Amino acid sequence: xxxxxxxxxxxxxxxxxxxxxxxxxxxxxxxxxxxxxxxxxxxxxxxxxxxxxxxxxxxxxxxxxxxxxxxxxxxxxxxxxxxxxxxxxxxxxxxxxxxxxxxxxxxxxxxxxxxxxxxxxxxxxxxxxxxxxxxxxxxxxxxxxxxxxxxxxxxxxxxxxxxxxxxxxxxxxxxxxxxxxxxxxxxxxxxxxxxxxxxxxxxxxxxxxxxxxxxxxxxxxxxxxxxxxxxxxxxxxxxxxxxxxxxxxxxxxxxxxxxxxxxxxxxxxxxxxxxxxxxxxxxxxxxxxxxxxxxxxxxxxxxxxxxxxxxxxxxxxxxxxxxxxxxxxxxxxxxxxxxxxxxxxxxxxxxxxxxxxxxxxxxxxxxxxxxxxxxxxxxxxxxxxxxxxxxxxxxxxxxxxxxxxxxxxxxxxxxxxxxxxxxxxxxxxxxxxxxxxxxxxxxxxxxxxxxxxxxxxxxxxxxxxxxxxxxxxxxxxxxxx
Amino acid sequence: xxxxxxxxxxxxxxxxxxxxxxxxxxxxxxxxxxxxxxxxxxxxxxxxxxxxxxxxxxxxxxxxxxxxxxxxxxxxxxxxxxxxxxxxxxxxxxxxxxxxxxxxxxxxxxxxxxxxxxxxxxxxxxxxxxxxxxxxxxxxxxxxxxxxxxxxxxxxxxxxxxxxxxxxxxxxxxxxxxxxxxxxxxxxxxxxxxxxxxxxxxxxxxxxxxxxxxxxxxxxxxxxxxxxxxxxxxxxxxxxxxxxxxxxxxxxxxxxxxxxxxxxxxxxxxxxxxxxxxxxxxxxxxxxxxxxxxxxxxxxxxxxxxxxxxxxxxxxxxxxxxxxxxxxxxxxxxxxxxxxxxxxxxxxxxxxxxxxxxxxxxxxxxxxxxxxxxxxxxxxxxxxxxxxxxxxxxxxxxxxxxxxxxxxxxxxxxxxxxxxxxxxxxxxxxxxxxxxxxxxxxxxxxxxxxxxxxxxxxxxxxxxxx
Numbered sequence: 039x040x041x042x043x044x045x046x047x048x049x050x051x052x053x054x055x056x057x058x059x060x061x062x063x064x065x066x067x068x069x070x071x072x073x074x075x076x077x078x079x080x081x082x083x084x085x086x087x088x089x090x091x092x093x094x095x096x097x098x099x100x101x102x103x104x105x106x107x108x109x110x111x112x113x114x115x116x117x118x119x120x121x122x123x124x125x126x127x128x129x130x131x132x133x134x135x136x137x138x139x140x141x142x143x144x145x146x147x148x149x150x151x152x153x154x155x156x157x158x159x160x161x162x163x164x165x166x167x168x169x170x171x172x173x174x175x176x177x178x179x180x181x182x183x184x185x186x187x188x189x190x191x192x193x194x195x196x197x198x199x200x201x202x203x204x205x206x207x208x209x210x211x212x213x214x215x216x217x218x219x220x221x222x223x224x225x226x227x228x229x230x231x232x233x234x235x236x237x238x239x240x241x242x243x244x245x246x247x248x249x250x251x252x253x254x255x256x257x258x259x260x261x262x263x264x265x266x267x268x269x270x271x272x273x274x275x276x277x278x279x280x281x282x283x284x285x286x287x288x289x290x291x292x293x294x295x296x297x298x299x300x301x302x303x304x305x306x307x308x309x310x311x312x313x314x315x316x317x318x319x320x321x322x323x324x325x326x327x328x329x330x331x332x333x334x335x336x337x338x339x340x341x342x343x344x345x346x347x348x349x350x351x352x353x354x355x356x357x358x359x360x361x362x363x364x365x366x367x368x369x370x371x372x373x374x375x376x377x378x379x380x381x382x383x384x385x386x387x388x389x390x391x392x393x394x395x396x397x398x399x400x401x402x403x404x405x406x407x408x409x410x411x412x413x414x415x416x417x418x419x420x421x422x423x424x425x426x427x428x429x430x431x432x433x434x435x436x437x438x439x440x441x442x443x444x445x446x447x448x449x450x451x452x453x454x455x456x457x458x459x460x461x462x463x464x465x466x467x468x469x470x471x472x473x474x475x476x477x478x479x480x481x482x483x484x485x486x487x488x489x490x491x492x493x494x495x496x497x498x499x500x501x502x503x504x505x506x507x508x509x510x511x512x513x514x515x516x517x518x519x
Numbered sequence: 520x521x522x523x524x525x526x527x528x529x530x531x532x533x534x535x536x537x538x539x540x541x542x543x544x545x546x547x548x549x550x551x552x553x554x555x556x557x558x559x560x561x562x563x564x565x566x567x568x569x570x571x572x573x574x575x576x577x578x579x580x581x582x583x584x585x586x587x588x589x590x591x592x593x594x595x596x597x598x599x600x601x602x603x604x605x606x607x608x609x610x611x612x613x614x615x616x617x618x619x620x621x622x623x624x625x626x627x628x629x630x631x632x633x634x635x636x637x638x639x640x641x642x643x644x645x646x647x648x649x650x651x652x653x654x655x656x657x658x659x660x661x662x663x664x665x666x667x668x669x670x671x672x673x674x675x676x677x678x679x680x681x682x683x684x685x686x687x688x689x690x691x692x693x694x695x696x697x698x699x700x701x702x703x704x705x706x707x708x709x710x711x712x713x714x715x716x717x718x719x720x721x722x723x724x725x726x727x728x729x730x731x732x733x734x735x736x737x738x739x740x741x742x743x744x745x746x747x748x749x750x751x752x753x754x755x756x757x758x759x760x761x762x763x764x765x766x767x768x769x770x771x772x773x774x775x776x777x778x779x780x781x782x783x784x785x786x787x788x789x790x791x792x793x794x795x796x797x798x799x800x801x802x803x804x805x806x807x808x809x810x811x812x813x814x815x816x817x818x819x820x821x822x823x824x825x826x827x828x829x830x831x832x833x834x835x836x837x838x839x840x841x842x843x844x845x846x847x848x849x850x851x852x853x854x855x856x857x858x859x860x861x862x863x864x865x866x867x868x869x870x871x872x873x874x875x876x877x878x879x880x881x882x883x884x885x886x887x888x889x890x891x892x893x894x895x896x897x898x899x900x901x902x903x904x905x906x907x908x909x910x911x912x913x914x915x916x917x918x919x920x921x922x923x924x925x926x927x928x929x930x931x932x933x934x935x936x937x938x939x940x941x942x943x944x945x946x947x948x949x950x951x952x953x954x955x956x957x958x959x960x961x962x963x964x965x966x967x968x969x970x971x972x973x974x975x976x977x978x979x980x981x982x983x984x985x
Contacts, residue, residue, distance in 0.1 A: 057749065058948040060786040061793070078572040181954070198955050205957075337742040337749075341793035344547040347566055384648055407649040408588065437534035440623075441586035441650060470644070470676060 043203070044100050045084045046330045050199035051096060051192045052087040053338035058195075061341075064091055072346050080332050082346045083339055095190035102187050103180075103200055110179055111216055118220040122227030130235050137243045137283070137296055138259070141303055144228050148221045148308050152315075155217065173204055173213045208330055211323035218316030225308030229301060236297040243296035246285035256280045266302035275299070368456040368489045371424040378427040378512060381405060381414065381449060384436050385462070394460055395497060396505035397512065399429050405445045415452060424454040427512055433463040434477050434494070435470070438484035447488035457490035458511055464496045522724040524567075526577045527714075528630050529668075530658065531640035532651060533583025533623075536670040540640055540697065541566065541580040544707070546796040563630050570731035575724050581630050582623040587653040590624050593617065594657070604660030608632060624657070631661035636718055639691075643669045644676045647685040655689050664717040665691060668710070672696040693717060704736050740910075741967075743794050744974075747902040748966035750787040751933075752959060754780050755895055755940040756947035758887045773888060777819050779949045780890060780898075784818060787902060795909035818897060887944075895937050903970065932969045936962050 041049065056062065065086065072086035087093060125147075129140040184197040203209045235241075247255050256277050263275035273279070273295050283292055332339060380399040384406055393399050403414035430446050432438075450457040461481050464474050478494050485492040491511055495504040529537045541547075545566045565579040594611055608628050611617050618625045631637055637658055641651070658665060667686050672679050679696065686694055695713050697706055708729065715725040759776045890898075939962055945952050946959040 057746070057790065058753075058783075058786065060782075060789055078569075194953070202955065335738040335742060337746040337790050337794060340738060340742045341790055344545070344793075344796045347545060347547050347568075384646075386646060408592075436645070437532075439533050439583075439585035439650075441588055444586060444589060470674070 041080060041084050041330055041332065043208070043327055043330060044097070044104075045088065046332065047100050047103075047196060047199050047203065048093065048096055048192075049080075049084045049087040049332055050202070051195035052090060052093075053083075053332070053336060054195040054198055055192055057336075057338040062090055069345055079334055079339075079343065079346065083332065083334075083342055086342070086346065092191055096192040096196060099188040099190045099193055099196050103184065103196065106180075106183060106187060107176075110176065111219070114175075114216060114220050115223045118223035119227040122224035123231045125224070126228045126231035126235070130232070130239075130241065133240070134242045134244070136245060136285075137300060138245050138255070141262070141300060144225075144232075144300075144304055145308050148225055148312070151217075151221060152311060155214070159214075173209070176204060176213065176216075177201060206326075206330075208323055208326040211319050211326055215316050215319035215323055218312045218319055222309065222312040222316055225304060225312060229304050229309060232297070232301050232304065236301070241293065241297070243293050243300070244283050244285040245280075252281070252284065262303055262307075263299055265306055266299065269302075269306070271302035271305075272298040368450055370426055370456055371454050373423050374426040374455065375423045376400070376425055378429050379418075379425045379453065379455070380429045380431060381446070383430050383432040383442060383446070385431065385433050386435065394429060394431060394495065394508065395500040397429070397508060400425075405430075405442065405449065411445060414449060418449055418452040421453065426455065428453050428455045428457045430457055430459050430490070432459050432461055432481060434461050434467045434474065434481065435463050435472075437477070438481045440484075440487075443484045443488050446490065450488070450490070457485075457488065458508070459485045459490055459492040460508065461492065461494040462497050464494055465498055521573055522575060522727055523721060524574050524577055525636070525714075525718065525721040525724050526579065526634040527636055527638060528579045528581060528627075528634040528663075529638045529640060530581045530627050530631065531583065531668075532587075532642070532645075532654060533585050535583065535640045535642040535645075537583065537640050538580050540638070540668060540670065541578055542796070543697075544568075544578055544710075563626055568728070570727055575728045575731070579630055579634060581627045584627055584654045584657075585623055586621060587624065587657050588650050590621050591653045591657055593621070594660070604662045605632060608660050628657070628661070631658060631663055634663065635721065636714060637661065637663050637665040638668050639665055640668045640670055641682055641686075642671055643679050643682050644671050644674050646678065647681050652685070652689060655686075655691065659689075665693070666710075666713055666717065667691050667694045669694060669696045671698060673698045704732070707732070739794055743791055743906050743909075744967045744970045745963070746787055746790045746794070747899065747906065747970060748963045750783060750902065751895065751899055751937060751966055752940045752963050753783055753947045753949055754890050754898060755937040756889075756943050756945075757783075757949040758889045758941075758944050758947070761886060761888045776888060776890070780894075781818060783949060784898060784901075788905060791902065791905055791909060818894060818901075889941055892934060892937070896934075899933060903973065930969060930973065932972075933966060936965045936969065 052062075062068075068086045068089035068091075071089045072082040075082050075085045077085075088097075125144055129135070129143040180197065180200060184200070185193065188196060190196070204213060245255060245259065259280050260275055260277065263272065263280075266272045267274050279292060279295075283296060334340065334343075378397065378399045380393060380401045382401070382404040385404075393401065402417050404410045405414065428446075428450050432442075436442075446457060446459075459481060461478060464478070467477060468474050474494075478492075482492045493504055493508055493511070495501065495508060529541050531537050545568060547566060563579055563581050565577050567574045568576040568578065594607060597607065597610065609632065612625060612629060612632075639655065639658060645651075655665075667682075669679055669682060671677060683694055686692070693713055693716070695706075695710050697710055711725055711729055711732075715722050718725070757776065757779060759773070761773065940946055940959075943958065944950050945954045945956070946962070947953055
């Protein structure tokens with residue numbers, strides 16, 4: 039059910055475009071390709087999106103977007119590093135450095151933003167607050183640069199899809215990891231700058247207080263130094279050692295240890311948390327990206343469900359229909375005598391068998407049931423001489439079928455007479471909303487297959503022209519319609 | 520554990536609506552060919568229906584039976600296997616000359632031997648003829664469970680009672696009325712319930728399928744309402760600049776705005792049709808109030824407004840012409856109270872942002888023109904009406920729930936949301952400045968909820984407005 043980010047973006051862009059402007063007109067081959075994809079519905083819609091005309095250009099745009107995102111991330115890292123370096127330079131601008139003030143200058147901002155991120159993460163994780171600060175920056179940059187960068191006709195929708203991607207879990211984790219990356223660059227640059235300055239320049243590192251109890255400051259410094267000294271990154275921070283570095287105490291021997299204290303504090307409280315959280319966020323973004331799936335309940339996707347359903351043709355297609363044998367041409371026998379015979383074919387239950395207007399025909403039976411057919415066969419077989427014609431009174435309400443045609447053909451052969459299909463009930467079919475013209479054509483075709491003629495004649499509203507052609511058929515006794 | 524796939528064969532006499540039934544069950548409008556004539560389907564073809572990626576049902580369409588009386592006689596004279604129907608059918612299939620004489624029937628028989636259940640489709644407008652009973656006898660040889668599906672029961676010429684009686688006489692008691700033109704989910708559920716009662720082994724499959732279908736129906740409804748809500752926001756927030764003459768009337772034509780709105784409505788209609796598995800070329804026989812997938816009456820005509828008799832108290836009194844209103848809210852008449860207040864407080868960034876360009880345009884004699892309230896409501900009403908029509912098609916009986924009451928549509932909540940959208944040109948995909956935002960999403964959501972509420976409140980309406 040998941041898609042790679044690139045495919046997700048393209049699929050989303052196609053959905054947005056189709057929801058705004060209608061389905062792509064030339065999507066037939068893409069649909070065929072999608073149906074041929076053995077996979078789940080999201081895979082099929084992704085295949086379709088990738089196969090639509092113009093998808094290649096859109097993919098190019100996605101790659102451009104990707105490059106833009108990479109450049110943006112690198113720029114942010116560089117800016118972070120420069121800021122970190124600048125902050126260190128400012129903190130160490132004088133030879134006499136107040137250690138606590140320098141620590142505050144270097145760790146204050148990263149710590150505050152980290153705490154802010156943590157609070158937002160804990161309170162509003164479900165609502166997606168984390169990563170919002172960087173999100174605003176990225177949004178603005180994308181908004182400004184994407185239209186200038188992208189060239190495909192899907193560009194506006196790709197931008198829209200990218201912005202909505204940033205609002206998904208993947209986007210939020212990604213933005214968070216970028217923001218941690220920024221502060222990581224900041225603190226690392228600070229650490230590097232300190233290493234450089236402390237190596238090349240001799241500083242006097244002290245601390246002091248005007249209104250606080252010195253013991254409180256000692257306790258604070260002791261607490262900060264506890265972890266670095268526990269990790270052997272600096273000598274033990276005993277209260278005496280701390281008191282010795284108070285401004286005006288005159289002891290300057292511990293300056294290397296104090297520099298170690300500053301660097302270790304930045305590394306442990308600045309670099310380390312950002313590194314750990316940043317890596318975690320990156321891993322989460324990567325994990326979520328692997329589970330990126332389109333929301334198939336959206337109208338733009340849902341509408342494709344029927345179109346992209348898989349049809350499985352069954353094996354019996356290998357047996358194509360045999361061509362129908364050429365119809366036999368039925369003619370009136372030269373010794374024909376008597377009135378034409380009338381056979382009814384599947385009339386309505388209350389359909390009367392009184393005959394056809396304008397013709398004096400003898401009703402001999404129907405072909406509706408096996409018993410009736412046997413009876414009819416007996417009657418026709420017992421005729422001394424063939425009749426001049428066999429009128430099959432059919433209802434246009436029925437759909438012609440090969441079974442009925444075959445039965446009538448059998449009767450015509452038995453009677454040795456030409457057959458005429460008289461099609462009744464045209465008016466009733468029209469009442470039902472049926473297509474009288476198409477149905478008549480179907481019956482004509484059916485009559486043609488057995489060499490019969492065909493006339494539409496509604497017995498309730500007989501058309502004089504139809505009666506005239508019926509009479510003419512009887513006079514001529516020719517087959518064919 | 521994967522569930523067993525249930526193979527369903529749809530069979531019946533020629534032109535009884537087998538393919539239509541398959542289309543309805545699979546919601547696939549492009550499946551097969553449907554025409555009111557015999558022999559349209561010439562080969563067996565099937566569709567696999569999946570739920571969450573696993574196949575559950577395979578539905579096969581088949582060519583119509585045309586010559587069952589002769590086939591039955593043939594098989595009766597074939598002798599052999601008196602009490603083994605399937606063996607008899609197999610023997611029949613082994614005879615090449617029989618295959619040739621009964622081409623369609625042979626394909627159907629071949630199918631019946633490979634499936635789990637037969638749906639025998641009946642056109643109940645037809646009288647109960649012996650040939651249909653012959654078909655049932657032939658199909659009976661397959662020894663497969665069979666369910667009779669009565670098609671066209673909603674037709675006034677239906678002979679449902681006679682058919683039920685005739686089917687009972689051949690011991691076919693599992694009968695379900697299922698008008699293939701009706702898109703009524705309850706009927707579909709009923710059909711599956713009947714299948715479940717017949718097929719113990721496939722009960723889990725059918726349960727899974729029903730769960731999936733119910734979810735799908737809910738999704739479909741939600742998607743349809745979302746489509747309408749998106750349309751309304753797009754149109755409500757749409758605006759174009761126009762020059763005003765001395766009387767404050769737009770000097771140039773509003774044709775561009777109207778065309779954009781018409782096109783956008785067309786997209787919405789197309790999506791709704793597709794969601795309910797209709798194509799834009801397939802509406803005529805379905806009695807939709809559409810022509811070429813489009814509404815025959817123009818949205819921007821006095822006649823349409825009059826017919827819907829909507830009176831809302833217009834949004835903006837300048838009267839830019841039918842369907843449009845000059846936007847006085849954010850710049851038409853320069854500093855309104857809200858604008859002034861926003862500027863005074865200095866905090867109204869939204870106001871001041873829109874104020875600048877608006878004043879500039881105003882100074883040049885231009886004014887933003889938007890779609891007015893009446894037109895928006897007509898638009899909403901039409902889509903909701905179409906949705907209702909699509910949801911329950913073919914209920915021919917008068918008095919059924921059909922369409923919505925136009926007079927109910929002017930809805931305070933809806934108007935409030937739309938007027939809110941109108942203040943944000945960036946929310947409309949019809950404007951070049953379009954940008955999706957959480958504010959837009961919220962309004963779309965609110966409109967969707969309003970539409971859902973309307974649907975729940977809707978009462979049967981005896982006078983559907985066409």
